[in-house]
Amino acid sequence: MEFIKAENVRFSYDEPDEEQPDKPVHEVLKGIDLSIERGEFVALLGHNGSGKSTMAKMFNAMLTPTSGKVLVDGMDTADETHTFDIRRQVGMVQQNPDNQLVASIVEEDVAFGPENLGIAPAEIRRRVDEALKVVDMYEYRTHAPYKLSGGQKQRIAIAGILAMETACIVLDEPTAMLDPRGRAEVMDTIQKLNREKGITIILITHYMDEAVQAGRVIVMDSGTILTQGTPRDVFAQVELLKTHKLDVPQATELAFRLHSAGCGLPNCVLTIPECVDALELLLTKKGAAQ
Amino acid sequence: MTPILETQELCYTYGVETPFEKKAVQNVSIKIEQGDFIGVIGHTGSGKSTLIQMLNGLIRPTSGKVLLAGKDIWEEPKKIRAVRFRVGMVFQYPEDQLFEETVLKDIQFGPRNMKLTENEIEQRARDAAKFVGLPDELLDKSPFELSGGEKRRVAIAGVIAMDPDVLILDEPTAGLDPAGRDVLLSEIVSYHKIRGNTVLLVSHSMEDVARVADRVLVMNASHMQMFDHTAEVFAHDKELESIGLQVPQVTKIMAELKSRGYPVETCLTVEQAVAQLLPLIKKGGDRV
Amino acid sequence: MTRDIALGQYFPGKSPVHRLDPRVKLVLTIAFIVYIFVANNFWGLGFLALVTLGIMVVSSVPVKMYFKSMKGILFIVLFTSVLNLFYGSGKVLVQIGFMQITDDGIRNAIFIAVRIVCLILFSSILTFTTSPTELTDAMERLMSPLKVLHVKVHEISMMMTIALRFVPTLLEETDKIMAAQKARGADMESGGLMQRIKSLIPVLIPLFVSSFRRAYELAMAMECRCYHGGEGRTKMKVLHMEAMDYAVLVFGGAVLVVILLLNHFVPAVI
Structure with a gap:
């Protein structure tokens, strides 16, 4: 079932100049069409300034299109009477883990969302405990967030959204400020939410190795959708990605270069074991042919 | 030749003689030669931040010595500021430190503190801006109007402008997108080549370290785990993994092929791997 | 420290x-x-x-x-x-x-x-x-009779919660910026009173700038989490x-x- 639908979304931060109506307005989004199903894991990929973060804010009515439409579960984000209901459905986690935690105690921060929804105290308690268990931070429930690592803080931010029981979580570069360990923790948590809880995930990132974990990758560049599809289909287009300031995993790049040099290698491998196996197959086959 | 930077049995303990005592760095002895490009890797909390802050005198060691060109930097504590001019330090997210009205003035802050002549201050700031690829028209703007990547460059230029003998960069590419990261990294490499000074690059990205560093210092649990040529360090993929560090993907792939009996050597970049694999594939992969 | x-x-x-x-x-x-x-x-x-x-x-x-x-x-x-x-x-x-x-x-x-x-x-x-939240909660409840006088009791207590939450973060940030400016040769330890005050500018301006950014991002995060003032809000910990x-x-x-x-x-x- 279609959960989020964007129709020809255009957006500009500037107001059109009334005195100079001909002066072109800088558009951040230039007619985006996309739809996201319930339970999907979508990665929105693009370099800084590609419009991906602006697009992310469209999904929970933090921004509304200058023209075009975004529908969340059938509700138009431009209709202010729906704003609250939309944010109950679509939660958001931001880049800087320090700037999205409100309370000085972990469990009280996680309770912030449900408290805003006016849920009964006992039910909030249950949700908070459960959410903290899902992100594996239950034992830290009485700690002060500022003493925790970036990855842990980010998981608390995720728990804060989980406790609101939203159907979808939008994560806007959640790992950009984390070290490799923190990144892995957050990515594992996201995977778990999608697989075990069936939560729709929209992950905004510029890390290819994270996008590879999604079910669908949408590549954005200068406010348009450049290409989309399964990670395998998208990362096969190594040259296209590179010309749009993006990167591919080294395993993919190695296979691609060898493929281009005329070796009989599949043109898209995503992981290290895949690459090693493909290379071995090639080397032994050639060896056998001799 | 005297190493430009040397540490002898360097130790640092936080909160000595309090219940919160924590050993951050223990017995680190290294020699860094003039002109080296060194990668520093290790987990958050491995002690690498404390270590680099001792190298420019921001943190005073609990015991042990830091020698800059053979001279103990704490011999005259009053002159520690002079050490900071010679060992430049770019912190993580350095754009958070910008404060002047214009980009140029901000870059001049360091040289001005050095009490250079007005001409020299101007010259050094403009040179530094060039090294990091800041166009002239940005120099009179307010630093707060710039994009994230541009701000980062201004902050790095502010340290380069002091013309340090040793430049330490803590995660200079954190938070940048792949294109921004590549450009900044190549600017640092070319700065190193042209100036011929010593660079220490702290990074979580093994790919970046493998690409640019001559030698790699590995910190683990407040100790120095390894300090060797880049290829040597990354050849120890199992040891690195055991302390929770990765090796670059391409290094891992080649190591895996090697362990399956193919005649390949440790690779640090995709280019190296292609160069090794192509002839091998062309003539057929005879296992050794 | x-x-x-x-x-x-x-x-x-x-x-x-x-x-x-x-x-x-x-x-x-x-x-x-x-x-x-x-x-x-x-x-x-x-x-x-x-x-x-x-x-x-x-x-x-x-x-x-x-x-x-x-x-x-x-x-x-x-x-x-x-x-x-x-x-x-x-x-x-x-x-x-x-x-x-x-x-x-x-x-x-x-x-x-x-x-x-x-x-x-x-x-x-x-x-x-x-806990800070309990404290501000108590304050909100004790002051609630003042609502009759149109005192924004909930807003005051929310402000205190946030202030308490960000004190350690800002202290840490101050340390960090001071270290960064010292690395550029800033001298904060010597000179007369005027000079010392002047030497704080390179620390205070970045601190203000980042505080504004933090405030903006936090406000956005709170909105994302359906914050809409004290109306219809419940509490996990009931007093x-x-x-x-x-x-x-x-x-x-x-x-x-x-x-x-x-x-x-x-x-x-x-």
Whole structure:
């Protein structure tokens, strides 16, 4: 079932100049069409300034299109009477883990969302405990967030959204400020939410190795959708990605270069074991042919 | 030749003689030669931040010595500021430190503190801006109007402008997108080549370290785990993994092929791997 | 380092003091601060000090934490008591130039020192055993009658929650920016007062800039989490008074009676 639908979304931060109506307005989004199903894991990929973060804010009515439409579960984000209901459905986690935690105690921060929804105290308690268990931070429930690592803080931010029981979580570069360990923790948590809880995930990132974990990758560049599809289909287009300031995993790049040099290698491998196996197959086959 | 930077049995303990005592760095002895490009890797909390802050005198060691060109930097504590001019330090997210009205003035802050002549201050700031690829028209703007990547460059230029003998960069590419990261990294490499000074690059990205560093210092649990040529360090993929560090993907792939009996050597970049694999594939992969 | 400031730190626990209704704790803390100034002789003050020590023991917060909270204040304690040494009439004990120390002065100095120490310890008990959210919650509830006067009670308490949450973050950031500017040769340790103030500009401006960014991002995060003011908001931790809480209130009243009696029957010091 279609959960989020964007129709020809255009957006500009500037107001059109009334005195100079001909002066072109800088558009951040230039007619985006996309739809996201319930339970999907979508990665929105693009370099800084590609419009991906602006697009992310469209999904929970933090921004509304200058023209075009975004529908969340059938509700138009431009209709202010729906704003609250939309944010109950679509939660958001931001880049800087320090700037999205409100309370000085972990469990009280996680309770912030449900408290805003006016849920009964006992039910909030249950949700908070459960959410903290899902992100594996239950034992830290009485700690002060500022003493925790970036990855842990980010998981608390995720728990804060989980406790609101939203159907979808939008994560806007959640790992950009984390070290490799923190990144892995957050990515594992996201995977778990999608697989075990069936939560729709929209992950905004510029890390290819994270996008590879999604079910669908949408590549954005200068406010348009450049290409989309399964990670395998998208990362096969190594040259296209590179010309749009993006990167591919080294395993993919190695296979691609060898493929281009005329070796009989599949043109898209995503992981290290895949690459090693493909290379071995090639080397032994050639060896056998001799 | 005297190493430009040397540490002898360097130790640092936080909160000595309090219940919160924590050993951050223990017995680190290294020699860094003039002109080296060194990668520093290790987990958050491995002690690498404390270590680099001792190298420019921001943190005073609990015991042990830091020698800059053979001279103990704490011999005259009053002159520690002079050490900071010679060992430049770019912190993580350095754009958070910008404060002047214009980009140029901000870059001049360091040289001005050095009490250079007005001409020299101007010259050094403009040179530094060039090294990091800041166009002239940005120099009179307010630093707060710039994009994230541009701000980062201004902050790095502010340290380069002091013309340090040793430049330490803590995660200079954190938070940048792949294109921004590549450009900044190549600017640092070319700065190193042209100036011929010593660079220490702290990074979580093994790919970046493998690409640019001559030698790699590995910190683990407040100790120095390894300090060797880049290829040597990354050849120890199992040891690195055991302390929770990765090796670059391409290094891992080649190591895996090697362990399956193919005649390949440790690779640090995709280019190296292609160069090794192509002839091998062309003539057929005879296992050794 | 700035990070070591213990004042305003919460120590999670399950002691009877922790479990008290934060409203009771808040009211009693304010009451005790008043008591400290009501007590006008050593007997009353000694009695209060004893009560404070008793509560400290029951709170099961490590004693070293209380010492730590005293550390930052020590200077003020010494300063004011030294100042008091030279006041007051009575038998002159020491004569230094035109200044003299009298037995009254010594008594005053000790009295003031004990007062301040009690004050700090008692407020530390409150902050150590009460989470910031509980505290602001209690404030919101206690002030709620003011809503009639159109005082934005919820907003005030939310502001306090956020302020408390960001104090450690901003202290850490200050450390970081200071280190970065020192690395560029900023000199913050020497020079006269004007020069020192000037040398803070490179720290303060970045701090302001980042605080604004943080405020903006936090506001956005709060909106994303459906924050829409106090209307229709519930709380995970509901405050309700139990027998213990009433008992403690009665105890607080009894302490006042004792202080007043001691004031009345024992001659005042000042």
